[in-house]
Amino acid sequence: MHLLSVNLGRAVAVDHTDPSVGVTGIGKAPVPGPVHVFAPGPRGVGGSGLAGDAVCDLRHHGGDHQAVYAYAREDLDHWERELGRELPGGIFGENLTTAGVDVNGARIGERWRVGRDLVLEVASARIPCRTFAGHLDEGGWVKRFTQAALPGAYLRVVQEGEVSPGDAVEVVHRPDHEVTVAFWFRAFTTERDLLPRTLAAGDAMEPEAREKVHAYLAKHGGATG
Numbered sequence: 001m002h003l004l005s006v007n008l009g010r011a012v013a014v015d016h017t018d019p020s021v022g023v024t025g026i027g028k029a030p031v032p033g034p035v036h037v038f039a040p041g042p043r044g045v046g047g048s049g050l051a052g053d054a055v056c057d058l059r060h061h062g063g064d065h066q067a068v069y070a071y072a073r074e075d076l077d078h079w080e081r082e083l084g085r086e087l088p089g090g091i092f093g094e095n096l097t098t099a100g101v102d103v104n105g106a107r108i109g110e111r112w113r114v115g116r117d118l119v120l121e122v123a124s125a126r127i128p129c130r131t132f133a134g135h136l137d138e139g140g141w142v143k144r145f146t147q148a149a150l151p152g153a154y155l156r157v158v159q160e161g162e163v164s165p166g167d168a169v170e171v172v173h174r175p176d177h178e179v180t181v182a183f184w185f186r187a188f189t190t191e192r193d194l195l196p197r198t199l200a201a202g203d204a205m206e207p208e209a210r211e212k213v214h215a216y217l218a219k220h221g222g223a224t225g
Helices: 073-083 130-136 141-148 181-188 192-204 207-219
Strands: 002-009 028-031 035-037 068-072 096-099 111-114 118-125 153-159 161-163 169-173
Touching: 068 073, 073 096, 118 161, 118 181, 118 192, 130 141, 181 192, 181 207, 192 207
Parallel strands: 068 096
Antiparallel strands: 002 028, 002 096, 035 161, 068 153, 111 118, 111 169, 118 153
């Protein structure tokens, strides 16, 4: 398990993002490294956890629980076959393109050591948005991406460090619950009856997500199925 590429983006003006922002850093490209990775601060204040990477819409992206976005090369290969086009590392806006890592099978709260010092913790899954759809320029992209349930993982920084392409990825902690990245994604998109079960991830799940689950439980009378 290792990093194929480390990808950074710069702010670019586009017409397929929130008009009040007008720019996006979703278009990322591989860099040689090393790149410093750190906890950027809370949502609304902190952006990307990678030095030199642009996150432009701080209301909806970035912050400690979305400090790093990882996507598996194997899943990009799936989309290459589906879309009939080349998809280089970074095209989904991911900071880390991995090889040999079951990103969507990782559990919320799972910890990875990347390179020598960096420790990351799986926090949630990526929910597709209009900026992502406009960037890919594929018809019905949000629906297709959602149905495939191959979202990739957002990670928070437990211990900062530097990363470069080729760095090893080691799972150093794997929680004993069922809430994988793919499970979490389905619960918050297409299978909302799964939402109560995501609470098994405990404090590893970002606070905003836990609030949504508790709101769901309040509305549905505390149902657990």
